[in-house]
Amino acid sequence: MAVTLKExxxxxxVSRSAVSRTFTDGxxxxxxxxxxxxxxxxxxxxxxxxxxxxxxxxxxxxIGLVANNFQxxxxxxxxxxxxxxxxKRELRPLLVNLSAxxxxxxxxxxxxxxxxxxxxxxxxxxxxxxAIAFQTAGIPVIHTFGKFQANANVHxxxxxxxxxxxxxxxxxxxxxxSTVALLGGPETATSTQDRSAGFQRTAAELGLKVAKVCFAExxxxxxxxxxMRDVLKDPEVExxxxxxxxxxxxxxxxxxxxxxxxxxxxxxxxFNDIGMAGWDAYALTTIRQPIRDIIMSSVELVVGMVExxxxxxEIRLFPCSVIERGSLRPLPEAG
Amino acid sequence: MAVTLKExxxxxxVSRSAVSRTFTDGxxxxxxxxxxxxxxxxxxxxxxxxxxxxxxxxxxxxIGLVANNFQxxxxxxxxxxxxxxxxKRELRPLLVNLSAxxxxxxxxxxxxxxxxxxxxxxxxxxxxxxAIAFQTAGIPVIHTFGKFQANANVHxxxxxxxxxxxxxxxxxxxxxxSTVALLGGPETATSTQDRSAGFQRTAAELGLKVAKVCFAExxxxxxxxxxMRDVLKDPEVExxxxxxxxxxxxxxxxxxxxxxxxxxxxxxxxFNDIGMAGWDAYALTTIRQPIRDIIMSSVELVVGMVExxxxxxEIRLFPCSVIERGSLRPLPEAG
DNA sequence: AATTTTTTTGCAACCGGTTGCAAAGTTTTT
DNA sequence: AAAAACTTTGCAACCGGTTGCAAAAAAATT
Numbered sequence: 001m002a003v004t005l006k007e008x009x010x011x012x013x014v015s016r017s018a019v020s021r022t023f024t025d026g027x028x029x030x031x032x033x034x035x036x037x038x039x040x041x042x043x044x045x046x047x048x049x050x051x052x053x054x055x056x057x058x059x060x061x062x063i064g065l066v067a068n069n070f071q072x073x074x075x076x077x078x079x080x081x082x083x084x085x086x087x088k089r090e091l092r093p094l095l096v097n098l099s100a101x102x103x104x105x106x107x108x109x110x111x112x113x114x115x116x117x118x119x120x121x122x123x124x125x126x127x128x129x130x131a132i133a134f135q136t137a138g139i140p141v142i143h144t145f146g147k148f149q150a151n152a153n154v155h156x157x158x159x160x161x162x163x164x165x166x167x168x169x170x171x172x173x174x175x176x177x178s179t180v181a182l183l184g185g186p187e188t189a190t191s192t193q194d195r196s197a198g199f200q201r202t203a204a205e206l207g208l209k210v211a212k213v214c215f216a217e218x219x220x221x222x223x224x225x226x227x228m229r230d231v232l233k234d235p236e237v238e239x240x241x242x243x244x245x246x247x248x249x250x251x252x253x254x255x256x257x258x259x260x261x262x263x264x265x266x267x268x269x270x271f272n273d274i275g276m277a278g279w280d281a282y283a284l285t286t287i288r289q290p291i292r293d294i295i296m297s298s299v300e301l302v303v304g305m306v307e308x309x310x311x312x313x314e315i316r317l318f319p320c321s322v323i324e325r326g327s328l329r330p331l332p333e334a335g
Numbered sequence: 336m337a338v339t340l341k342e343x344x345x346x347x348x349v350s351r352s353a354v355s356r357t358f359t360d361g362x363x364x365x366x367x368x369x370x371x372x373x374x375x376x377x378x379x380x381x382x383x384x385x386x387x388x389x390x391x392x393x394x395x396x397x398i399g400l401v402a403n404n405f406q407x408x409x410x411x412x413x414x415x416x417x418x419x420x421x422x423k424r425e426l427r428p429l430l431v432n433l434s435a436x437x438x439x440x441x442x443x444x445x446x447x448x449x450x451x452x453x454x455x456x457x458x459x460x461x462x463x464x465x466a467i468a469f470q471t472a473g474i475p476v477i478h479t480f481g482k483f484q485a486n487a488n489v490h491x492x493x494x495x496x497x498x499x500x501x502x503x504x505x506x507x508x509x510x511x512x513s514t515v516a517l518l519g520g521p522e523t524a525t526s527t528q529d530r531s532a533g534f535q536r537t538a539a540e541l542g543l544k545v546a547k548v549c550f551a552e553x554x555x556x557x558x559x560x561x562x563m564r565d566v567l568k569d570p571e572v573e574x575x576x577x578x579x580x581x582x583x584x585x586x587x588x589x590x591x592x593x594x595x596x597x598x599x600x601x602x603x604x605x606f607n608d609i610g611m612a613g614w615d616a617y618a619l620t621t622i623r624q625p626i627r628d629i630i631m632s633s634v635e636l637v638v639g640m641v642e643x644x645x646x647x648x649e650i651r652l653f654p655c656s657v658i659e660r661g662s663l664r665p666l667p668e669a670g
Numbered sequence: 671a672a673t674t675t676t677t678t679t680g681c682a683a684c685c686g687g688t689t690g691c692a693a694a695g696t697t698t699t700t
Numbered sequence: 701a702a703a704a705a706c707t708t709t710g711c712a713a714c715c716g717g718t719t720g721c722a723a724a725a726a727a728a729t730t
Contacts, residue, residue, distance in 0.1 A: 014710090018710080024706080028709090048684090048686085055384075055716065076407075094427055096418070096427075099419070115385070115386050249614065281617065282616065296452070304627075338702060353679065363677065640707040
């Protein structure tokens with residue numbers, strides 16, 4: 001069915017190598033040969049087979065994209081940006097939905113079998129060891145949204161979660177809150193752990209009482225709503241720092257359900273700044289994570305790794321900022 | 336770096352074919368040979384290269400997944416289901432983000448170059464001709480969420496949009512509304528056109544006045560909010576049928592912003608039943624589209640096509656149903 | 671035990687490209 | 701016009717598997 005190199009070579013009256021070279025960037029072909037080949041290729045509708053090329057060059061132009069959070073709208077942006085950014089560079093994403101795949105080990109095997117050129121692990125709920133498994137298998141890997149360590153042994157692109165936790169504590173303190181709660185994302189996520197640490201440490205420093213610490217089971221509205229019921233048992237809580245906007249929205253609805261009004265009776269601070277955070281019904285004050293920068297940088301880095309595998313592990317962190325809307329008391333007037 | 340067939344064959348003391356056969360389902364190998372090979376493979380950590388296999392067998396186990404709607408939360412389900420459903424069958428999704436890709440023609444070329452075994456085009460905003468282009472190129476294709484025609488020439492899996500439009504009109508009529516509006520999705524989407532047709536025809540039959548027909552520019556909250564401002568100019572509109580839940584939520588907020596309360600002053604009927612539709616802040620009455628059934632069926636069909644390319648085009652439609660929440664007047668008591 | 675049937679095995683060609691190398695062809699230099 | 705330097709080209713081997721075919725081995729039949 002498909003037209004091959006050989007047929008084009010025959011029609012153009014040149015060798016197979018000549019045809020191959022016309023379709024390879026930077027190869028040496030004379031203008032006359034190129035013209036003949038291009039004409040023949042056009043006539044036959046020839047396009048080189050990327051599979052065959054991959055076998056010969058040992059490059060597939062496939063980038064594995066491993067995620068386990070297909071429920072959260074925050075990931076829509078991630079997918080959109082990843083795919084379009086890869087496409088711009090003539091690369092393709094090979095998606096792996098980790099929630100469905102049995103073991104992480106299998107995922108590594110699988111992507112190795114497909115000879116992906118690189119892998120982006122986009123999740124904060126997996127340990128660093130997962131990303132390292134790719135590295136051990138000789139596959140360039142970036143742990144996006146991952147936990148960074150001073151003695152990095154794997155590329156990490158994301159944010160400083162500890163610092164963001166501290167930022168949340170400061171945000172509460174500046175607005176005059178004195179007793180607050182933490183309603184984090186899944187407890188096993190490294191992002192949750194780091195934010196929690198930063199939040200509690202800074203709260204202590206600022207004399208802010210953290211009356212309650214709890215965690216939602218996953219990044220969903222429902223999990224947030226359920227966990228919030230627990231927080232509401234404690235009447236002294238004036239504001240809640242949530243590990244994710246979706247969780248936060250669930251928590252807000254639980255609070256409203258209990259007759260509280262926002263921000264008068266209770267304040268909420270979200271995380272991520274997903275599109276919905278700006279909707280009138282929630283008007284969420286939240287800490288924005290610069291997804292776009294993170295993704296672009298991850299793609300750039302993985303491409304760099306492919307070109308230069310020896311590159312030493314890098315940590316790239318992007319700043320987050322508080323987006324002021326209506327779910328917290330306003331800052332007191334300066335002066 | 337990677338271990339090859341040849342090395343395994345040498346270690347096991349058998350021919351390359353024997354190794355190949357141990358890793359090919361249904362091939363003939365004796366128990367003793369298989370054992371020797373498996374032992375050698377384990378020692379060396381061998382896994383067959385899928386690229387090489389693809390070249391030889393002309394099957395890649397890659398399924399192209401073309402989408403152009405990465406903004407809508409409804410697509411999270413789509414991605415999740417598609418990827419996990421493909422994974423169960425040992426297939427991989429090769430994602431194409433159409434919004435970023437220049438021309439549809441290029442997409443066909445691209446997926447052909449990667450020799451995908453099949454393609455699922457998951458969008459209602461592209462004409463049937465797009466799906467047909469794959470077919471012409473000899474690639475099995477399913478148009479999921481596509482427009483179906485009596486004389487089908489391409490597989491379509493989805494819903495009967497005309498019928499759903501009619502269902503919306505009946506829903507309004509049953510609840511005693513007499514003057515309504517249609518706030519559809521993008522006007523170029525075939526789903527919008529069909530729903531609109533069914534809605535208006537049935538409204539006319541039921542004596543329901545459609546005072547206003549307009550369309551959101553895309554499937555977003557903002558587009559819904561903007562378009563709703565136009566609808567609000569007409570004070571006689573009692574209820575609005577929206578082309579998508581996200582659009583509907585935007586529209587609801589525009590209405591509330593104008594001081595209307597829901598459902599007392601104005602009613603809303605959404606479409607899709609995304610997770611957020613159930614949130615307290617919206618409690619959207621909406622027409623549920625059975626995404627899960629549609630996706631599972633699409634995957635099953637594309638697999639069937641790969642196995643039997645001669646298969647004649649099929650149309651698979653799934654029923655939708657009204658999910659009653661709080662954005663419409665209740666049904667009058669029976670009797 | 672000899673013959674027939676069935677199963678297993680290795681050989682070698684093939685899938686559709688790339689690429690190092692040396693020969694052939696051009697262009698530049700002397 | 702010959703020599704030197706540079707380009708272009710085709711040959712042939714290779715990437716890592718699969719598979720039809722015939723020979724070899726094993727099992728079943730007589």
